[in-house]
Amino acid sequence: MTRQEMHELALAYLQQRLTIEEKLEVFRLIMENDDFLQVLSFELALLRRFAPLKTVAPAGVRERVQEKIIVVVQNPKKVIAERVIHQVLRGTMPQIAWAVYQPWQRRVFAYE
Known part of the structure; x- marks a missing residue:
């Protein structure tokens, strides 16, 4: 068993993600292998x-993230269009207008 495999097995054991057989292997390794x-x-x-x-x-936050995921899954074209518009505006707007647009965008998207 390589050192990387040992680290992965130990972490999986500590996170309680192992099957019964894997737990038995961990117990055996604890008894036999100092490394x-x-x-x-x-x-x-x-x-x-x-x-x-x-x-x-x-x-x-959890509810808003779940709602946004549902919206993306149900209407991916709208999300893609928003991303494209965002990039176009970012490339074409003067820096002064961008300084106004960005906080407004954060406020709108944060409280949708």
């Missing part, structure tokens, strides 16, 4: 270190 035990402890240390960095999305 795997080091890899497992390293992955655990990384998970603990980066756990506080995870943030939860604000309440309405």
